[in-house]
Amino acid sequence: MTPVHAIIAKELRAYFVSPVVYVVGAVFLLIFGVLSYLAVVNAGTQAIRLMQIQGAAAQLNLNDLVFRPTFYSLAIVLLLVLPILTMRLFAEERKLHTFELLMTSPIGVNEIVVGKFLGAYVIYLGLLALTGLVPFVLSVYSSFDWNPVFTGYLGLALLGALFLATGVLASALTENQIVAAFLSFGVLIVVWLLGALGSILGDTPLGNTLSYLSFIEHYDRLVRGLVDTKDLVYYLCGLVLMLFLAHRVVESQRWK
Amino acid sequence: MIEVQNVTKRFGIFTAIERVTFTVDKGEVLAFLGPNGAGKTTTMRILTCFIPATEGIARVAGFDCFQQPMEVKRRIGYLPETLPLYQELTVTEYLTFVGRIKGLSAPELRTSLDRVVERLALGDVRDRLIANLSRGYQQRVGLAQALLHDPPVLILDEPTVGLDPKQIIEIRELIKSLAGSHTVILSTHILPEATASCQRVVIINNGRIVAVDSPERLSARLRQSEKISVTVKAPPSDLADRFRALPGVMTVFESSEPGSFLLECKLGRDLRDDVARFVVGNGWGLLELKTVSMTLEDVFLRLTQHEEGVEDAGGAPGAGQDVQTTEHPRA
Numbered sequence: 001m002t003p004v005h006a007i008i009a010k011e012l013r014a015y016f017v018s019p020v021v022y023v024v025g026a027v028f029l030l031i032f033g034v035l036s037y038l039a040v041v042n043a044g045t046q047a048i049r050l051m052q053i054q055g056a057a058a059q060l061n062l063n064d065l066v067f068r069p070t071f072y073s074l075a076i077v078l079l080l081v082l083p084i085l086t087m088r089l090f091a092e093e094r095k096l097h098t099f100e101l102l103m104t105s106p107i108g109v110n111e112i113v114v115g116k117f118l119g120a121y122v123i124y125l126g127l128l129a130l131t132g133l134v135p136f137v138l139s140v141y142s143s144f145d146w147n148p149v150f151t152g153y154l155g156l157a158l159l160g161a162l163f164l165a166t167g168v169l170a171s172a173l174t175e176n177q178i179v180a181a182f183l184s185f186g187v188l189i190v191v192w193l194l195g196a197l198g199s200i201l202g203d204t205p206l207g208n209t210l211s212y213l214s215f216i217e218h219y220d221r222l223v224r225g226l227v228d229t230k231d232l233v234y235y236l237c238g239l240v241l242m243l244f245l246a247h248r249v250v251e252s253q254r255w256k
Numbered sequence: 257m258i259e260v261q262n263v264t265k266r267f268g269i270f271t272a273i274e275r276v277t278f279t280v281d282k283g284e285v286l287a288f289l290g291p292n293g294a295g296k297t298t299t300m301r302i303l304t305c306f307i308p309a310t311e312g313i314a315r316v317a318g319f320d321c322f323q324q325p326m327e328v329k330r331r332i333g334y335l336p337e338t339l340p341l342y343q344e345l346t347v348t349e350y351l352t353f354v355g356r357i358k359g360l361s362a363p364e365l366r367t368s369l370d371r372v373v374e375r376l377a378l379g380d381v382r383d384r385l386i387a388n389l390s391r392g393y394q395q396r397v398g399l400a401q402a403l404l405h406d407p408p409v410l411i412l413d414e415p416t417v418g419l420d421p422k423q424i425i426e427i428r429e430l431i432k433s434l435a436g437s438h439t440v441i442l443s444t445h446i447l448p449e450a451t452a453s454c455q456r457v458v459i460i461n462n463g464r465i466v467a468v469d470s471p472e473r474l475s476a477r478l479r480q481s482e483k484i485s486v487t488v489k490a491p492p493s494d495l496a497d498r499f500r501a502l503p504g505v506m507t508v509f510e511s512s513e514p515g516s517f518l519l520e521c522k523l524g525r526d527l528r529d530d531v532a533r534f535v536v537g538n539g540w541g542l543l544e545l546k547t548v549s550m551t552l553e554d555v556f557l558r559l560t561q562h563e564e565g566v567e568d569a570g571g572a573p574g575a576g577q578d579v580q581t582t583e584h585p586r587a
């Protein structure tokens with residue numbers, strides 16, 4: 001077992017003994033359930049209306065009517081929920097004075113940062129896997145194109161990784177957990193709004209740059225079933241940048 | 257085994273330790289003795305690579321703390337001043353985690369865990385949550401953590417703070433049993449602690465080393481020297497150094513009360529006259545000058561007294577007179 005594994009195992013253990021994860025998990029799954037239920041109900045009423053107009057059973061596109069709106073709303077939910085998952089990562093080590101133990105053990109700061117990120121990411125992937133129940137049940141009663149569903153999940157996995165890495169950076173910056181959570185909300189919302197500003201500015205160089213910088217346009221393409229290397233590179237770079245900054249911050253705290 | 261040369265650490269403009277120099281031989285137990293705020297923790301943090309020194313060189317087992325921190329960390333077991341415990345883990349889980357980040361393999365970890373659990377008598381609480389353990393047990397878990405990977409060097413920051421007398425004796429016995437096979441530095445602000453379990457004492461005061469010797473020789477030396485207490489109205493910042501430079505002065509202890517110094521002078525020489533002329537001649541204002549007769553204990557009491565007085569005023573009247581049993585509340 002490498003030190004990174006040891007950190008991951010410790011973080012998972014800490015998550016499972018803390019009520020925060022159960023609350024966050026329950027809220028996330030509940031919201032996902034409600035969102036997809038509403039989307040399905042909405043699809044049902046549309047089907048009835050279409051039947052009245054056309055007089056025959058209409059072929060509904062579940063991808064457009066159920067999955068896409070659910071994936072979009074879920075991005076907002078992640079933005080609110082994931083900072084709660086990461087806020088304790090470094091703040092708690094400082095509170096318990098275990099930071100000194102980690103920093104005087106023969107492991108690198110990069111191993112600590114990556115281990116903590118992966119610990120939170122495993123929890124998140126677990127929650128995502130549980131939501132897989134919804135498309136599975138729907139596939140039993142109807143048929144739809146699995147492709148955009150898979151790419152949508154890929155989008156969620158990438159978006160979540162970026163959000164969690166931002167949260168790791170925020171928790172390295174402050175000893176206060178609440179401040180860490182709000183810091184990551186703040187950063188993520190600003191980056192999101194950059195994208196909105198970009199689309200207002202339209203097809204200008206500045207507009208395109210802003211849209212590229214925001215995570216939402218890249219997510220949007222994945223949800224629509226388009227896998228483009230450009231988007232994958234964006235998420236990978238964002239993830240590495242956030243973890244690198246977190247590494248620098250943790251390292252620099254020893255110099256104060 | 258441990259080499260510290262002219263190490264200075266500044267936090268902004270504040271100098272926490274200044275040109276600290278000492279060495280520790282293999283198998284030796286060395287006490288770092290000084291009042292709170294003297295710079296003991298800072299020195300230990302530099303040796304464990306937790307913080308870098310501003311100037312100077314620190315080496316452990318031949319490796320530089322700044323350039324080869326991994327090699328140094330591998331060889332050190334460290335008990336920080338505040339116990340680094342994960343309250344939500346059990347003792348076994350905690351020690352397993354520590355063993356893994358110290359780089360022990362699974363079989364090594366199993367034998368090491370059994371060894372420290374036995375050595376520190378943690379068998380009964382192995383599967384209890386750390387949060388539910390008494391202070392004494394938590395301290396032992398902290399020590400188990402430092403001993404787990406069987407490092408050749410142990411750095412223990414105030415290892416007996418907050419323990420009752422019986423537990424203190426147990427920890428002292430443990431430290432004595434480590435002597436010879438391990439190189440140990442422990443810090444303390446309690447004099448008997450230093451004399452009980454250590455072969456050599458470094459007295460540190462206001463960030464500077466004022467004396468290094470065996471406990472016996474230190475007290476003998478202090479018994480056989482003249483001591484002068486001086487209080488100066490407007491002391492320049494380097495007055496301690498200037499006193500030290502006077503012929504016949506051996507050691508200068510700086511009290512935490514500003515302007516108050518204790519000079520240790522060679523036996524048979526009365527320096528009062530010289531000191532008075534030195535202070536008055538420089539126009540610093542001489543408020544008090546007298547010879548005193550003191551043991552090592554008295555000297556140390558005097559160094560810490562001012563601070564204890566502050567704590568007394570802070571709501572614990574009568575406490576802190578007897579250094580042996582005084583425990584400083586942690587900030």
Ligand SMILES: Nc1ncnc2c1ncn2[C@@H]1O[C@H](COP(=O)(O)OP(=O)(O)O)[C@@H](O)[C@H]1O
Pocket residue numbers: 256267270271272290291292293294295296297298299
């Ligand atoms: N991170 C820090 N920033 C500023 N000052 C500090 C810091 N750490 C310690 N100090 C100061 O350095 C001095 C020495 O502290 P320390 O080494 O903890 O003393 P000791 O362990 O002997 O009680 C104290 O005056 C303390 O206030």
Ligand SMILES: [Mg+2]
Pocket residue numbers: 293296297298337
């Ligand atoms: Mg200290």
